[in-house]
Amino acid sequence: MPVNEFELIRRYFWGLGAGDAIRLGIGDDAALLELPPGEVLVTSVDTLVEGVHYPEDTFPEDVGYRALAVAASDLAAMGASPLACTLALTLPEADELWLQAFSEGLARACADCRLPLAGGDTTRGPATVITLQVLGACPADAVLRRNGARPGNQVCVSGTLGGAAAALAILEERWHPGPEAADALLARFNRPTARLALGERLRGVATAAIDVSDGLLADLGHIAAASGVAIALDSAALPLAPALADAGERGRAWALAGGDDYELVFTLPAEAPLPEGCSRIGEVREGTGLSVDGEAAEAGGYRHF
Ligand code: ADP
Ligand code: MG
Numbered sequence: 001m002p003v004n005e006f007e008l009i010r011r012y013f014w015g016l017g018a019g020d021a022i023r024l025g026i027g028d029d030a031a032l033l034e035l036p037p038g039e040v041l042v043t044s045v046d047t048l049v050e051g052v053h054y055p056e057d058t059f060p061e062d063v064g065y066r067a068l069a070v071a072a073s074d075l076a077a078m079g080a081s082p083l084a085c086t087l088a089l090t091l092p093e094a095d096e097l098w099l100q101a102f103s104e105g106l107a108r109a110c111a112d113c114r115l116p117l118a119g120g121d122t123t124r125g126p127a128t129v130i131t132l133q134v135l136g137a138c139p140a141d142a143v144l145r146r147n148g149a150r151p152g153n154q155v156c157v158s159g160t161l162g163g164a165a166a167a168l169a170i171l172e173e174r175w176h177p178g179p180e181a182a183d184a185l186l187a188r189f190n191r192p193t194a195r196l197a198l199g200e201r202l203r204g205v206a207t208a209a210i211d212v213s214d215g216l217l218a219d220l221g222h223i224a225a226a227s228g229v230a231i232a233l234d235s236a237a238l239p240l241a242p243a244l245a246d247a248g249e250r251g252r253a254w255a256l257a258g259g260d261d262y263e264l265v266f267t268l269p270a271e272a273p274l275p276e277g278c279s280r281i282g283e284v285r286e287g288t289g290l291s292v293d294g295e296a297a298e299a300g301g302y303r304h305f
Contacts, residue, residue, distance in 0.1 A: 005122055008094055012103040013087065019116030021083040021137075031118035033084055039137040042080035046071040050128040055171055060098045062190035063130065064105030069192045070213070071132040072113040073262040076199035077211040079144035080136030082113055087120035088131040113194050144202060144209035144266070149227035153207055153267040155282040156274060158195050161216060162251055163188035163241030165258020175250070181243035188241060192262040201275060202266055209266035215259045217290055217297055223267065230287035232294070239279040256292065 009026065017025035024032040035041060048067050050056055068085060075082055087106070091098075110116055115134060167189030169175035170182050177185070195211070202209060208227055210219045216238075224231045235252055244251035267284055274280055290297045 012099045016107050016110050016117035022118050025118050036137050040140045042078050042136040042138050044074035045133040047131045060101035061105035064102040065109045065191050067130045067132050068109035069194050071134045072194035073211040075134050075136040076195045077209050079199045079203040080138040082115045083135045084118040085115040086133045090123050090125035090129040142203040144206055146208050146223050146226035148207040149223050149229050149267040149284045151284050151286045152270050153284040154280050156278045156280050157263055157265045158198055158278050159263045160239045160241040161261050162244050162254035162258055164260035165254035184243045195264045206266040212261045212263045215257045217256050230285040231290050233282035233292045235293050237281045
């Protein structure tokens with residue numbers, strides 16, 4: 001990529017690369033990472049396409065932040081400790097203002113998620129495409145899988161739900177709350193919190209876990225299917241985003257079916273205490289499928305194709 005690709009990398013991305021796990025970072029043909037002794041590498045990758053995964057007029061700071069936070073959420077859902085990330089960036093042009101703002105948002109997420117940038121690739125292409133790979137570590141026998149939920153387990157979720165789906169409704173002008181609620185919800189969509197500390201705390205405690213990316217029902221559907229169990233939810237126990245207090249039935253629907261909240265939903269043995277900041281929203285039963293307040297529920301959610 002012209003403007004001198006190397007100068008661009010040095011200016012905007014080099015400074016994001018310091019961290020304990022990085023023995024050799026940006027600047028050579030590949031990076032070298034330190035893995036804690038006896039632990040396995042946990043890795044995941046996510047791509048954001050402009051106009052598909054975020055609106056074209058999103059602030060580049062938010063694009064940078066969200067791209068990494070969304071990827072890091074998968075590490076949290078596995079119970080992995082963050083090590084580093086890499087960035088593959090495709091841009092139609094080297095827009096320095098965009099790059100400056102994007103890298104500032106990314107830098108904030110690198111710090112918040114404890115994921116320094118170890119390397120990447122920069123190319124020119126017809127649209128902006130941002131691919132973040134995240135790398136983490138965990139003892140192999142403590143990884144949080146989707147398949148360990150057992151009848152009698154509690155079903156729990158971190159934080160609040162429905163905020164990101166409500167933000168999308170605002171962006172698409174399907175809903176018009178007051179300005180304060182709108183600001184809070186849009187911030188929630190643009191700056192999701194990857195629940196990395198909670199994921200690490202749930203190691204050896206949770207029987208199954210997943211992050212809420214496609215919607216609570218869709219994602220719990222994966223746990224139910226992988227574990228061979230039924231899951232019964234209590235809609236009154238759903239922790240709605242505070243700005244949805246006045247949204248009525250819509251709020252409940254967003255909390256159940258809306259995606260992009262990036263909270264952790266997990267199952268715990270009946271006697272395990274509820275971690276701070278989490279809510280108990282249901283229980284695991286014998287059988288298959290999902291129910292809400294005793295009625296069978298479709299594990300719908302956002303489908304990409
Ligand atoms: P190569 O030709 O070997 O692929 P590059 O010129 O693509 O090397 O990259 C040079 C160095 O800069 C490498 O260490 C690479 O990891 C890093 N790098 C390239 N693009 C990015 C980026 N967008 N973010 C972070 N590091 C990058
Ligand atoms: Mg390259």
